[in-house]
Amino acid sequence: MIFSYNWLQSFFKKRLPKPEKLAELLTMKAFEVEEVKKIGKDWVFDIDILPNRAGDCLSHMGIARESSALLDLGFKIPDLRFQETKDLKANDLIKVEVKNKEDCPRYTAKVITGVKVKSSPKWIKARLKVCGLRPINNVVDIANYVMLETGQPLHAFDGQKLEGRKIIVRFAENREKIITLDEEKYNLDEDVLVIADAKKPVAIAGIKGGLSAEIDKKTKIVVLESANFRPGTIRKSSKKLGLKTDASLRFEHGIDPNLTELAINRAASLIQEIAGGTIPQGLIDFYPKKVFSKRIKLDLDYVERLLGVKIPRKEIFDILKRLQFKLTEARPLSKTKGIIMVEVPTLRLDVSIPEDLIEEIGRIYGYQKISSRFPIAALIPPKRNLDIFWENMAKDILKEAGFTEAYNYSFIGEKETKIFDYKVKEITEVENPVSVEQKYLRPSLIPGLLKNVKENFKYLDEIKIFELGKIFINGCRLANNEQSEKRMLAGLIAKKEGREEEFYRLKGVIDSLLNKLGISNIWFVEYQPTPEESQISIWQPQKCAEIKVNHMEIGFLGEISSKILDELKLNLLKIVVFDIDFEKLKTLTSEEHEFKPISPYPAAIRDVAILVPRGILVQDVLNKIEVAGGNLVRDVDLFDIYEGENLPEGKKNLAFHIVYQSETKTLSSEEIDKTHQKIINALEKEPDWQVRK
C-alpha cells in the first residue's frame, strides 16, 4: 500500500525520523518499505504490508501505531468531534436489517442530512492523489479518506435513493443484477452477499457500491455504512465476480469489528466539517456478538528458549505495552513467576497464541540483536539417502561418458500428445494450465530430450544428452496406491549422417553404466511390440531392444522411429535413445564388489573369423564359442564385422579375438590348439556357418 509521510506525521506531536530512517526502521522491524519517493512536499512510501497484518496495518493509523511502538512516540487518534441534533433520530430515517449475521457480524450506519456535495478541499484531494486514488466529490472522498486513514472501508449511499428507507444485508437471489459505480454490470447469485434496499441490491457487500444509490450533486441525505463482513464470504464473492477492490482486499483479510464505530464517527465529523449538514441522533448499530480482547498466557522462559536470547523482563513488558498490549502477572506465586497474562487489543487479529507474542517481542527487540549460536544437539549421524546417492552416481557415470545433463519442463502440450500419440486417458491433465504448451504432465522424458536435439542442431553435429527426472502417469491410479510419478533416466546420441554404429555406442554406454552401478546380468532382448503397440511405438521397428536385468525389464534402447523424426522434422538425423525406469534400476544397484585375483599365468590370443548368414545374432556365435571353449576361454572379443564386397550374398564375416588363460598353470600351445579346434568344430557344425582359415 502507498502511504504519505506527511499523513503519518499528522498522528504525532513529535517529529518522525527522516523518511529514509523511518523506512529503514519499518523494514527491519515491521514491513518491507519497497520504495521511498519524494512527491512535492510529501514523501511516498510503498510498504509491503504482510498479509496477516492487513487487518490493522492497511491504513495510515496502523502504520502510525506501528511507528509509535517502534519509536516510543506518543500517538493520538484523529478528531472525532461532531454535533448531533436531538430533533431527529437516525433510526427514524433508515432501518437496517441484517439477514445473515455470520456473514455480517456488525453493521453501523449514520445519517447526515442537508449536505452540500461538491469537490473536496485541496488537502483531502492531495492526500488521496498521493495514495493513488482519484478524487470524486467531498462525500465519496471522505469515505475513501477514512478508509486509508483507519483501514475500515466505508460506503456512502444517497438516502433518498434507497427504496423503502431500508438497508437489508442479505445474499443475492439468482438472476439478480447490479450495475456498479463504474457502470459495469454484474450478474449476482446466492453466493454473493449484497446490501439491498426494499427492492434491489444497491451494493455488493464489502466490494463495490451500486450506481442506483450513488452520491451525486443533488444528494441531500447521506447514509454512511461502516460494516464488518466475514472474510470468507467476501473472498468468495470477489472470486466469483472477478472483482477486487480496496475494500474487498481489506475485508478478505479480516478487520476488527470494533473499528466500524471509530471510522464512521471520523467520517461523520469530516463530512459535517466539510460538506455541512446535520446529523440525526444515534448510531445505528447491528452488533449482536461483541468481540472482546483475547488473553494469552505467556511463559517468559519460552520466550527465551524460542528466540535463543535472554531479554530482560522489563524490556519485554515495555515492548508489549508500546504495542498497546495489557499485562498482568498471571499468578504471583514464585513457582510460576515467569508466566504473564497478556491482553491483546482486538485490532490485532494476527495475535492469538504465545508464539505470536514472541514474534512481536523478537522483532521489536531486534532480530539483529540475537547473536548466532550453534545448536547443542545429540550427535545423530545423518541418514544416507540411497535414492539421491544412486541418482548422483548414475549422473556422474554418464557425465564421464561424455553426456551432458539437461533439465526439461515437467509439462508437454497438445502438440506433443499428438506426435507421440499419448492417449489423454493415460496422461495427467493440468486443470488451470498456464498455456497450451503446458497442458499435460510429461509421461516420458523423451519428448523433452528430442526438443533439445532440435534446438541444439542449429549449432552442433553431434549431441549426447541425458536427463534424470520425474514423469507422471495418470493421477487416477493414486487411488489404488500406485505411484503416479516415477523417476526415469533417459538419454540419447543424435548425429548428423549417423550410422547404425550409434546404437552400439549407446549400448556400450548402458553396459558401462549398469556395470558401474554394480549390476551384471544384463540382457538386451529384441523388442517385439504387440500389433497394438506397434501402431504407436516411438521406436523404429527391428531397431529396439528391451534392457533386462535378471529377467526384469528396466527399459528400452533403440532408434526413434522415422515417423516421429519426420513429424519433428529431425529426419536428417540418426537418434538413438535409452529410457530406463530408475525406480526399478535403483533396486538392482549394489555397492558390493569383489576382487578377482589376477592370474599369474600368461594369456594367449587366437583369432577366429567366421562367415555366417546376415540374420545370425552375434550373441548366438558368442554362446557357441563360450560353451565349446569352457573355462579356458577367459574372454571373447568381437573385433570386426564385415559384409559387402568380396563376400557371398547374404553373408557377413565376424572376427573374434579369443583369450585363453588358466588360473592354475601356463597353458601349452597344444592345449590351446586343442581347445581352439574344439571351438572351430562347434562353429562348423552349423550348416551355413563357415570358419575362414
Place this chain on the structure above:
Amino acid sequence: MPKINLKLLKNQIKKAIGSAKDLKELNDIFKRYLGKRGELTQVLRSLEKLPKIRRAKVGKEANELKNFLRIKCDQKAIGIKEKIRKETAKIEWIDITRPGEKPVLGHLHPLSQVKNKAEEIFQLMGFSMVEGPEIETEWYNFDALNIPKDHPARDLWDTLWLKDNYKLKTKNYKLLLRTHTSPVQIRYMEKNNPPLRIIVPGRVFRHEATDASHEINFYQVEGLMVDKKVSVANFKAIIQEFFQKFFKKPIEIRLRPGYFPFTEPSFEVDMTCLTCGGKGCSVCSQTGWLEMMGAGMVHPNVFKAAGLNPKNWQGFAFGMGLDRLAMMKYKINDIRLFYSGDLRFLNQF
C-alpha cells in the same frame, strides 16, 4: 702359423674405432675383430697351438686386447649415441602452442552441482536428505501447513491444480503440483519423531508467466530442525554457516519480519550482497543486502498436523530457491536458461 703382431692389431683397432661414424659401423668393426671369424677371435683360437711358454704371454696380451676392444667400442658407442641424441634434439620439436586434443567430457547441470554442494554442506552439519512427491494433495501442500481453504494467504502461492482427485475412503483431496517443498515437513514428521534435522531438495511448481526471474517449475531446498530447544539464534548460526561455506566468503545475514502461515515467528533472510560486500550497488539496489529465503520457527499447528505435541518440540524451518543460489554463484541473469537444454549454456558447467 702367421706371425701375430698384436701391437699392429691394436693400432688397427684404435684407428678403426676412432673413425667409426655410426653404430652400425662400430658394430661391423667389433665383428671384424671379435666376431666368429674375427681377427682377434682367430688369434685367441690359435693360442692352444702355441708352445706353453709363448701361450701364456701371447694369451695375456690377446685377452688384454680383447678387453681393450670392448671398452673402446662401448665408449665410442656412448659417444655416438650422445651425438645422435644431440642431433635429433636439434631437429625434433613440439609446437607447444598448438591446441591440445580434448577428450569429450560431459557436464552436470548447474542446478545438480549446486544441489550437491548444498547437500554436502548440510550433511556435514548432521542434516539428512529427504525427498517427497511432486504431485501433492491439497492437505499436505496447504491445510496441514496452516494455510486453510478460502484464506487469502493461499494467494501467496499461485497453484497448478490437476484434473484428477485423490479419493481416499470417503474423503476427496484435490491434487496439485506442489508449490513448495514444505509438505515434506509434514510427511517426514508423521513418520519420524524428533529430534530431527532434514533438508529436502526438489522441484516445485507455480502458475506463473515465465520471465527472466520466474519459472513454471524450479527448485527449492527445504530445511527443518526440531528438538527441545532449537532457537532463532541457532537458525542464524546454521544458515550463516551455510552461506559462508556455499559462497566461500565471509557473509553476514539479517532477519526481517516475514509472514508464512506455517512458521511463527517468520522471517525473511537477507545476506550481504556478494557483488559489493554490503556497500550498496546495482545488484542489491543499493541496500547492500540480497533477499535469500523465507524461514521461521515451526508453527504449533504444523506439529499438530503431523501428529506431534507442540508442547514438547520446537524448531526452525526454511526454504530457499536453488535456482537463485545458482544464478548468484555463476552470475546467470535468466532463470529460463536452466530449462532450455541449450548446450552452449550447459557445456559451460
